[in-house]
Amino acid sequence: MGLTRRRFLQWAGATGIGAVVFNGCRVPDHEIQVQSPVRLPEDLVTGRDNYYATVAQGPASSEGLLIRVMEGRAKKVEGNPDYPMNQGKHGLRAEALLQAVYHPDRIKTPLRRVAKGGPFRRIGWPEAIGELAKILGDADASRVVLATAPIRGVLADVTQRFADAYGARLVGFDPIDQTVLRAAIKRVFGQDALPDFDIARTGYLLSFGSDFLSTWLDPTHFARGYGEFRQGEGERGYLVQVDSRFSPTAAAADQWVYVTPGSEGLLAMSMIQVIVSEGLGDRSAADALTGGGGASALAAFAPEAVAARIFGGGADGPGRIRQMATEFAGNDHGQSLAIGGGSAGAYANGSFNLTAIYALNHLVGAVNPPNGGGLVFNPASEAARVSAAPLREWKQIVNDMRSGKVDVLMVRDANIDYGLPSSLDVREALGAVNTIVSFSSFLDETTALADLILPGSTPLEEWGTDLPDPGPGYTTVAFQQPAINRFGDTLSFGDALLQTGRELGLGDALPWDTMRDAVRETARTLHETGRGSVTQPTFEEFWRRALERGGWWDMDARAGAASAPPQLPTAPASPELAGDEQNYPFFLVPYEAHGIGAGQFAHLPWVQSAPDPITTVAWATWVDVNPTTARELDLKQDDIVIVGSPTGHVIRAAVYVNPATPPRVVSVPFGGGHEHSTGVAAKRGANVLGILEPTEDTETGALAWAGTRVRLTKTRDRAGLPKLEGKELAVQLKDQEIIQVQHVRR
Amino acid sequence: MATQAKPSTHGAGDRDTPKWEMVVDLDRCTGCQACVIACQAENNIPINEESAFHEARVIQWIRIERYWEGEFPDVKARFLPLLCQQCDNAPCESVCPVYATYHNNEGLNVQVYNRCVGTRYCGNNCPYHARLFNYWEPTWPEDLRNQLNPDVTVRTRGVMEKCTFCIQRIRRATRGGEAVADGDLQPACAQACPTSALVFGNANDAGARVSKLKNDKRRFRVMEELGTDPSVTYLKQVDTDG
Amino acid sequence: MYYRRTLTDAQINRELLHVVFTTPMWWIVLVVSLGLVVAVAVAAVGYMFNQGLGVTGLRQPVFWGFFITNFVFWVGISHAGVMISAILRLSQAEWRRPMVRAAEIMTVFSLMAALTMPLVHAGRAWRIFYWIFPYDWSRGIWPDTRSPLIWDPVAIFTYLISSSLFVYTALIPDLAVIRDRSKGTWRYPMYAILSLGWHGSPHQWKLQGIAGILLSALILPVFVSVHSIVSWDFGVSLVPSWHVTVFAPYFVIGAVHSGVSAVVTLMVIMRKLYHLENYIWEEHIDALARLLIVVATGWFFLFWLDFVFALWTREEQEMVVWNLRLFEAPWGWLFLTFFITSYVIPVPLWLFKRVRRSFTWMLWTSLLVNVGMWLERFLIIVPGLVRKGPLVFDYGSYRPSIIEITIVVGTLALVPFLLLLFSKFFPLIPLWEEKEGQKLIDHIQLGNVKVPALVKEH
Amino acid sequence: MAEAAHEMRPIPTHQEVALDVLARFQDLGARYWGWVTVLGFLFVLGIVGFVIRLSAGFDDRSIWGYHVATMSFIVTTFLAMPMISAGLRLTKANWRRPLTRVTENMSITGLLVVLMLLPALAALPPLEGRRNIWFDFPLGAPGVWNVLGFGNLALMGLALLWVLALPDLAAARDHLPPSARQRFIAWASLGWVGHLRQWRVLYAASLVFGGGYLIAYPLVQSLLFADFHAGLMPGLKDAIGPARAVVHGVQGALAMTIVVMYVMRRLGGYERYFSVEQFWALSKPLLAFSLFWFYFWWASFLTFWYGRLPGETDLIRFLVLNSYLGPFIVSLVLNFIVPLVALIWSPVRRSAWGPAFVSAGILVGTFVNEVRIYVSAFSIEDPTLHALDGIPPGQWPEAPDVLIAIGGIAGCVLLFMLVSKIVPVISMWEVGEGLRLTKIRRYLNRQVRVIAKSH
Numbered sequence A: 001m002g003l004t005r006r007r008f009l010q011w012a013g014a015t016g017i018g019a020v021v022f023n024g025c026r027v028p029d030h031e032i033q034v035q036s037p038v039r040l041p042e043d044l045v046t047g048r049d050n051y052y053a054t055v056a057q058g059p060a061s062s063e064g065l066l067i068r069v070m071e072g073r074a075k076k077v078e079g080n081p082d083y084p085m086n087q088g089k090h091g092l093r094a095e096a097l098l099q100a101v102y103h104p105d106r107i108k109t110p111l112r113r114v115a116k117g118g119p120f121r122r123i124g125w126p127e128a129i130g131e132l133a134k135i136l137g138d139a140d141a142s143r144v145v146l147a148t149a150p151i152r153g154v155l156a157d158v159t160q161r162f163a164d165a166y167g168a169r170l171v172g173f174d175p176i177d178q179t180v181l182r183a184a185i186k187r188v189f190g191q192d193a194l195p196d197f198d199i200a201r202t203g204y205l206l207s208f209g210s211d212f213l214s215t216w217l218d219p220t221h222f223a224r225g226y227g228e229f230r231q232g233e234g235e236r237g238y239l240v241q242v243d244s245r246f247s248p249t250a251a252a253a254d255q256w257v258y259v260t261p262g263s264e265g266l267l268a269m270s271m272i273q274v275i276v277s278e279g280l281g282d283r284s285a286a287d288a289l290t291g292g293g294g295a296s297a298l299a300a301f302a303p304e305a306v307a308a309r310i311f312g313g314g315a316d317g318p319g320r321i322r323q324m325a326t327e328f329a330g331n332d333h334g335q336s337l338a339i340g341g342g343s344a345g346a347y348a349n350g351s352f353n354l355t356a357i358y359a360l361n362h363l364v365g366a367v368n369p370p371n372g373g374g375l376v377f378n379p380a381s382e383a384a385r386v387s388a389a390p391l392r393e394w395k396q397i398v399n400d401m402r403s404g405k406v407d408v409l410m411v412r413d414a415n416i417d418y419g420l421p422s423s424l425d426v427r428e429a430l431g432a433v434n435t436i437v438s439f440s441s442f443l444d445e446t447t448a449l450a451d452l453i454l455p456g457s458t459p460l461e462e463w464g465t466d467l468p469d470p471g472p473g474y475t476t477v478a479f480q481q482p483a484i485n486r487f488g489d490t491l492s493f494g495d496a497l498l499q500t501g502r503e504l505g506l507g508d509a510l511p512w513d514t515m516r517d518a519v520r521e522t523a524r525t526l527h528e529t530g531r532g533s534v535t536q537p538t539f540e541e542f543w544r545r546a547l548e549r550g551g552w553w554d555m556d557a558r559a560g561a562a563s564a565p566p567q568l569p570t571a572p573a574s575p576e577l578a579g580d581e582q583n584y585p586f587f588l589v590p591y592e593a594h595g596i597g598a599g600q601f602a603h604l605p606w607v608q609s610a611p612d613p614i615t616t617v618a619w620a621t622w623v624d625v626n627p628t629t630a631r632e633l634d635l636k637q638d639d640i641v642i643v644g645s646p647t648g649h650v651i652r653a654a655v656y657v658n659p660a661t662p663p664r665v666v667s668v669p670f671g672g673g674h675e676h677s678t679g680v681a682a683k684r685g686a687n688v689l690g691i692l693e694p695t696e697d698t699e700t701g702a703l704a705w706a707g708t709r710v711r712l713t714k715t716r717d718r719a720g721l722p723k724l725e726g727k728e729l730a731v732q733l734k735d736q737e738i739i740q741v742q743h744v745r746r
Numbered sequence B: 001m002a003t004q005a006k007p008s009t010h011g012a013g014d015r016d017t018p019k020w021e022m023v024v025d026l027d028r029c030t031g032c033q034a035c036v037i038a039c040q041a042e043n044n045i046p047i048n049e050e051s052a053f054h055e056a057r058v059i060q061w062i063r064i065e066r067y068w069e070g071e072f073p074d075v076k077a078r079f080l081p082l083l084c085q086q087c088d089n090a091p092c093e094s095v096c097p098v099y100a101t102y103h104n105n106e107g108l109n110v111q112v113y114n115r116c117v118g119t120r121y122c123g124n125n126c127p128y129h130a131r132l133f134n135y136w137e138p139t140w141p142e143d144l145r146n147q148l149n150p151d152v153t154v155r156t157r158g159v160m161e162k163c164t165f166c167i168q169r170i171r172r173a174t175r176g177g178e179a180v181a182d183g184d185l186q187p188a189c190a191q192a193c194p195t196s197a198l199v200f201g202n203a204n205d206a207g208a209r210v211s212k213l214k215n216d217k218r219r220f221r222v223m224e225e226l227g228t229d230p231s232v233t234y235l236k237q238v239d240t241d242g
Numbered sequence C: 001m002y003y004r005r006t007l008t009d010a011q012i013n014r015e016l017l018h019v020v021f022t023t024p025m026w027w028i029v030l031v032v033s034l035g036l037v038v039a040v041a042v043a044a045v046g047y048m049f050n051q052g053l054g055v056t057g058l059r060q061p062v063f064w065g066f067f068i069t070n071f072v073f074w075v076g077i078s079h080a081g082v083m084i085s086a087i088l089r090l091s092q093a094e095w096r097r098p099m100v101r102a103a104e105i106m107t108v109f110s111l112m113a114a115l116t117m118p119l120v121h122a123g124r125a126w127r128i129f130y131w132i133f134p135y136d137w138s139r140g141i142w143p144d145t146r147s148p149l150i151w152d153p154v155a156i157f158t159y160l161i162s163s164s165l166f167v168y169t170a171l172i173p174d175l176a177v178i179r180d181r182s183k184g185t186w187r188y189p190m191y192a193i194l195s196l197g198w199h200g201s202p203h204q205w206k207l208q209g210i211a212g213i214l215l216s217a218l219i220l221p222v223f224v225s226v227h228s229i230v231s232w233d234f235g236v237s238l239v240p241s242w243h244v245t246v247f248a249p250y251f252v253i254g255a256v257h258s259g260v261s262a263v264v265t266l267m268v269i270m271r272k273l274y275h276l277e278n279y280i281w282e283e284h285i286d287a288l289a290r291l292l293i294v295v296a297t298g299w300f301f302l303f304w305l306d307f308v309f310a311l312w313t314r315e316e317q318e319m320v321v322w323n324l325r326l327f328e329a330p331w332g333w334l335f336l337t338f339f340i341t342s343y344v345i346p347v348p349l350w351l352f353k354r355v356r357r358s359f360t361w362m363l364w365t366s367l368l369v370n371v372g373m374w375l376e377r378f379l380i381i382v383p384g385l386v387r388k389g390p391l392v393f394d395y396g397s398y399r400p401s402i403i404e405i406t407i408v409v410g411t412l413a414l415v416p417f418l419l420l421l422f423s424k425f426f427p428l429i430p431l432w433e434e435k436e437g438q439k440l441i442d443h444i445q446l447g448n449v450k451v452p453a454l455v456k457e458h
Numbered sequence D: 001m002a003e004a005a006h007e008m009r010p011i012p013t014h015q016e017v018a019l020d021v022l023a024r025f026q027d028l029g030a031r032y033w034g035w036v037t038v039l040g041f042l043f044v045l046g047i048v049g050f051v052i053r054l055s056a057g058f059d060d061r062s063i064w065g066y067h068v069a070t071m072s073f074i075v076t077t078f079l080a081m082p083m084i085s086a087g088l089r090l091t092k093a094n095w096r097r098p099l100t101r102v103t104e105n106m107s108i109t110g111l112l113v114v115l116m117l118l119p120a121l122a123a124l125p126p127l128e129g130r131r132n133i134w135f136d137f138p139l140g141a142p143g144v145w146n147v148l149g150f151g152n153l154a155l156m157g158l159a160l161l162w163v164l165a166l167p168d169l170a171a172a173r174d175h176l177p178p179s180a181r182q183r184f185i186a187w188a189s190l191g192w193v194g195h196l197r198q199w200r201v202l203y204a205a206s207l208v209f210g211g212g213y214l215i216a217y218p219l220v221q222s223l224l225f226a227d228f229h230a231g232l233m234p235g236l237k238d239a240i241g242p243a244r245a246v247v248h249g250v251q252g253a254l255a256m257t258i259v260v261m262y263v264m265r266r267l268g269g270y271e272r273y274f275s276v277e278q279f280w281a282l283s284k285p286l287l288a289f290s291l292f293w294f295y296f297w298w299a300s301f302l303t304f305w306y307g308r309l310p311g312e313t314d315l316i317r318f319l320v321l322n323s324y325l326g327p328f329i330v331s332l333v334l335n336f337i338v339p340l341v342a343l344i345w346s347p348v349r350r351s352a353w354g355p356a357f358v359s360a361g362i363l364v365g366t367f368v369n370e371v372r373i374y375v376s377a378f379s380i381e382d383p384t385l386h387a388l389d390g391i392p393p394g395q396w397p398e399a400p401d402v403l404i405a406i407g408g409i410a411g412c413v414l415l416f417m418l419v420s421k422i423v424p425v426i427s428m429w430e431v432g433e434g435l436r437l438t439k440i441r442r443y444l445n446r447q448v449r450v451i452a453k454s455h
């Protein structure tokens, strides 16, 4: 092409004008370039990537991860295929760890409040640590409380040591804690550690209230097994979900059995009664369980006596219980297993419920069965662990705070202002605390009240270990290592404690300079065992390999048999709901949101934007209402209702008319309604924790979070729910079903 | 002048060229959304703000449709993970005026963002609603841009996008020219899926899991009667009756 | 019957060139106000380019809405010109004379209005040439001719070019008349250049006549193809309720229905504004109305076929679309409005001679038709997307945004705006056609009545 | 300005025309009876074929395919002809006048169609499970409605014929010597004397029946298409079908009119009435409708072909590409390509042989096309399927089929010849009216025709 200078200049001029014009209407320059089909951008992948193995621990979950890193930036979270718990898979919360690192609202430097109630000032770490040491040094250690989310591994050890050495009261906080479950397991099996459930090889899985595919304990781990349970090597398993709410697990179940909220234990007891009286199942276990009393000891739980309380009337109730008992005790489907938790343990009779449910396992030999498919105990461990304290303890601490008995409160991801029922008036109690120190990376409600913030790093930036609880059935230690340099001027909580400890002269109790040193010491002890998945002659070699694999596990280190004789519950069989039926006609069955949980993940955009599996709502809090109930109350999809409890506290949220919600139940997910926190979470949805009656499980004192009655009041307002589902309730066309189903006879 | 890219409608006649396919086992899927977010992270999909849901402009290359059946107490909710079916007879391809979407020799329905002018015709003609349009310029808070995957183009407003079967991973895995063992190469969604409901692989490799599963007796393809010849095979959900 | 009034050539020149040589106040007022509306629409387009198509009401999976509706509508209107001038010219209908030019130029302008729609609706409008122009400078790749979106511009540009030629060819003798009456620095040279040295020799007239007939014949296939191709944008797709074989003739005849109605509207308004009582008579709109009865009834037949054969499969996905169209608010109301305004009200009324010969009645009935036909396009296009296939999960709705409405209203102002501008420079009724018509008038004496008669042209 | 008008014959008077027409009308010579005998024989052959089919009963639907194709051919050609008259009258074309009666007389074939319809209906499978426009409507669908629809069309045609014939019947009544025929004609003329009021009624009735026919015809084609084609064809959803059949009907009618005019010119000496002007004028719409025919076919073909839905692709294979490829090509060539290539040339249009040749081809093509459409449909075993189960082979005619086809067509011509001896085959009053509305005058340097606008 004869490109003369003149034409070239003309073209150049034209392009220049084009660029100006296009820029004027925000059309970027690259818009004007046109792609040749020969080398498509899809064909071009450049750059080198690295993967770092690490682990993300939740209150009861443990996911081994590989972090893809390019040029010092974390790009993608992938499951660690070697790690026993998740075996290469991961859930959406793990994915969103990346967003915690690069979160726009992350607190990136230590902050100190200029004056009480005033604005924050950025300070450096030496100053921050010095400040904290001064506060602690000046304070009466017995009037210092250190609250954290449940932690395990080296961090738990360091925290425990710090608290012990300094003399502070260390207390765990989790809005939805597992106290009742732990107590029940302890009671029924005499085990301190939570057992693993071998779902993959289970034949008949009877689950009470435990939404194990979505939020309960370690869903990724369970879902991994569930996939095998459905379409693995053996026969397809059969899943019965006993639940007062239609959870994702109920959706996946072959059979969803609705029971009156709180009557799960009654059903289990009744099934035990049937199994024992009809001589099904393991007779010796039956004898042991009833203390030799046999069926007569359980007469009060005969189906005819309790069916109405479980199913709310209906002639076929007793028959259903018998059938469930027969199926459970039979082995048409293979090994049976009963699990329970979630809402089943969240009533005043939660301990009764869970004890009864887990007792069922004794009758079908589901404890460490030789062919797998039952409960697998985890070896006991002396390792430190900070578990969530029950409500009873927290009530006391809040009272102490209110009455001025707490001078310093240190919180680390323990958002008590948000997570404790509003009727405890935590906000007012916090006002009476002299100094609040927060180690959180995000400005949650409690952190917003802090005087000093020492922002922690995210799991991808810090050292640590995890001892999964529940574990996979054998000793497992995961290593957490920084996949990237700290993004922002943050310091891991453990390192902050170590440094503060040095300032305070607690060096003897905290013999490590950094968390890395602490982790290396753990590694050293593992290396010295000479067993397990990583064995290397030298420690450095062991260290490198263990970090590469993401941890160390010893498949031969398994637990012994159950150490306690089988026991039946004695506690009350009735859930004792707060509120009278007249004024508060609905059972409030709240639940951990699939994504944002009980609010801990609300600041992560991906998690917020992940639609709830059942309603497909994202970013919002909604109220599940049965269609008939909605008609009776003249409620339509998207109408805003006021949900009020006997505490006098209310929330407002839009209605999702949910065909699966039982008529007398309304359900609301936890996790919304943050006042503070990040721009992502704040002023979005409603916090149903706030309206809960602070009822306790009578035995453990844990919050009976499903034990509140409520009433619904229609308002004139409407708010389109942000959901993925279209405007119409998605029901397939009858002639043109796109989801095909294979029907099999049982 | 560059050689003309000749779009072939049918992927891979020859057995040496891989033919990428996926199997979705509906009996395993629990609707957990792990795949959705994994895809979001891998493929630089803009964050679906609340407004995107209100506007019904959510961009998810794989989405979980949930269908209700019945009402309490005889109620079922069925999950259907839908992603681009990489149709071998793709209705979206022939309607695009600029070859912005075409079929490559590995059976992939490729979307070339740079060529797309945003007529949205392909979206109308995709029976699976797999195509998603960038109504707004995608934006990320500055810090979050650190996470973007450099292997994947960030789309501008005004273009169509859709699941690519994570072509960037395919390219990375195969750029050396050596064969990829079955299971070593996984798109982000299948990799995450906790229940392994999603299985990806080379259907020209008879030993691959995907090749076996796609002939399972539970097999079906969504809207098979349309003749789009999808590369995604579904396995029926199992209902135990009575 | 026709041409009862005999007019002299001088009178024709004077009356038809009035607005060309003077500028009435109403003209200025109309041009300015319509121009303002167009300007607002242009601003809305700018805003939309700046922000992205998010400012529309489109959503997953309703990818097409108001813009495409409006596109189909304007392409439909453009079918009047050829229908009136080419077909009537070929069939030598004498009553065509006063309406040919206005109808043709309306064709040109409505095609322009139509063309703006796919342009602005595209996600990256600034790259649209890339789509239509068959160049391969840097990509080594041509547009994909398999796409109906390539057929569209090919057909429409062909139609636009041939229609413009058509208008121009018929304008030349009139341009010469204006040239001969013009003075001044720009006026005379402009008309002199445009009139191509026309001086009315028999040879020139013969060429002009041949050109007219040839263009008429050649433009007819284009005319049919254009709206057929527009219909295939929908017909060849797989969208249930779009994938219908009858769409091509259904669209074409619907286009004629709306287009001819628009000509009626235009005639009545022109007559009033430009004082063309001597040229546009009751007989003319009567003839148009009769044509409309036939066209509308043919259209109704095809509409009925579409409906019946959609229901006849009793496939649920067709049913849900029709259910939406007919029974769900607001679609059902729109459907009712569409059907009543485009058929139920006007066609029976047109059966009455009194209505056919009343300018007022015809103005309002013809306007109603186009209200209805706009809605018809909307109801063809959008419900199928709102209820697209068996993926019920995505069923939603579509509501146009204020930006879309503004832009659509802008095109409604654009066409009259351009027509007004055109009329300032060129006569809306061809002088030579009128003069020729005058020459062909005759009478036949039957008993004691004198029946108007015409010299047969061929 | 056409050269034809350059030197014009003086316009004949009304009376000259009437006398000429009536003379031909009166004549019942040997030639006439000869033709009637031949046609009668062929018709009887048809009846034989029909009886053979009847003896096999209706269980095997496929043997009735050719019967229905023949019936549809008659509907698409002979029975469509009155539309020409009705349509041209609406457009007030002056050149129509000599040929309207030919087309109206053809409406007598409606009787034969109604007779042929009855066995065709008997051969239809029950509605249950197959696609139909009756939506399982209980009241006798589809039989009753088809009989009503077809019957209505036949009656409408006969009414149109009768009403418009009244002035000429009166003339014949007054002209013919007394005979049985004369007495019948006298009765049929219903006492026409030509009052202004009678004329008003005539004009009004012609409008009503003409308009009625134009509306009834598409409905009958819709019935044919829906019940006898699409309803038997698994998965066929072709909304354009009836419209295409209507277009084909107009094409067939124009072609048949041209062929009849040509034959009457050659064999009956009607050159004077069917001048080149009529051929020329008719060949323009013939070209247009040949193009439309293709366009309407193409519209559905493209939709199916582009959509690539397996069900529709199979139908294309069945009806166009594989089984009925032969008939399709024949029809495409004769109904579209030949008319297009021939008739775009003005010299071809402006002749009698040209349009007649093209029209003959169109009639052959039309028959083949009806075979393609209806025989294929009747060969489907299970019409309740939602897609073709394999692609059935094409079906060739057997001896009875050939007999039925020949007999049916011969029967139509026979009926036309018979009725034309009751109703004069040229509309004397219409031609006369045209003559009064025409004058010849000088324009510039030549003679031109001046035509007054009228009904």
Ligand SMILES: Nc1nc2c(c(=O)[nH]1)N[C@H]1C(S)=C(S)[C@@H](COP(=O)(O)OP(=O)(O)OC[C@H]3O[C@@H](n4cnc5c(=O)[nH]c(N)nc54)[C@H](O)[C@@H]3O)O[C@H]1N2
Pocket (backbone or CB within 6 Å): none
């Ligand atoms: N008419 C005219 N003449 C001029 C000038 C002018 O303005 N007008 N400008 C003058 C000036 S300022 C200059 S600098 C000269 C430039 O004159 P040259 O130095 O001749 O520069 P080029 O013409 O660009 O040729 C450089 C050569 O190096 C090759 N090359 C490119 N990259 C590499 C590499 O990495 N390694 C090797 N080995 N080769 C490489 C290119 O293919 C090319 O063949 O021209 C001078 N001559």
Ligand SMILES: Nc1nc2c(c(=O)[nH]1)N[C@H]1C(S)=C(S)[C@@H](COP(=O)(O)OP(=O)(O)OC[C@H]3O[C@@H](n4cnc5c(=O)[nH]c(N)nc54)[C@H](O)[C@@H]3O)O[C@H]1N2
Pocket (backbone or CB within 6 Å): none
């Ligand atoms: N597109 C393009 N870019 C290039 C190159 C190329 O080949 N093509 N070559 C590269 C190279 S090697 C070089 S050296 C640079 C050269 O780049 P420049 O230094 O920009 O050289 P020129 O483009 O020759 O332009 C020099 C300017 O000085 C003016 N000038 C000429 N004589 C005099 C004088 O006596 N006094 C003053 N004051 N001005 C004078 C000329 O009119 C001209 O405007 O460009 C580099 N960039």
Ligand code: SF4
Pocket (backbone or CB within 6 Å): B083, B084, B085, B086, B087, B090, B091, B092, B093, B109, B125, B126, B127, B128, B129, B130, B131, B162, B228
């Ligand atoms: S699923 Fe849709 S986008 Fe993907 S190839 Fe098929 S038609 Fe195209």
Ligand code: SF4
Pocket (backbone or CB within 6 Å): B095, B096, B097, B098, B099, B100, B101, B115, B116, B117, B118, B119, B120, B121, B122, B123, B159, B160
């Ligand atoms: S939106 Fe883009 S990819 Fe789709 S048809 Fe238009 S140009 Fe092609």
Ligand code: SF4
Pocket (backbone or CB within 6 Å): B038, B039, B040, B042, B043, B061, B062, B083, B162, B163, B164, B165, B166, B167, B187, B188, B189, B190
């Ligand atoms: S294959 Fe890749 S692009 Fe497609 S949905 Fe899965 S993760 Fe997204």
Ligand code: SF4
Pocket (backbone or CB within 6 Å): B028, B029, B030, B031, B032, B033, B034, B035, B036, B064, B081, B192, B193, B194, B195, B196, B197, B198
């Ligand atoms: S990750 Fe797997 S189980 Fe979860 S929604 Fe996706 S496909 Fe279903």
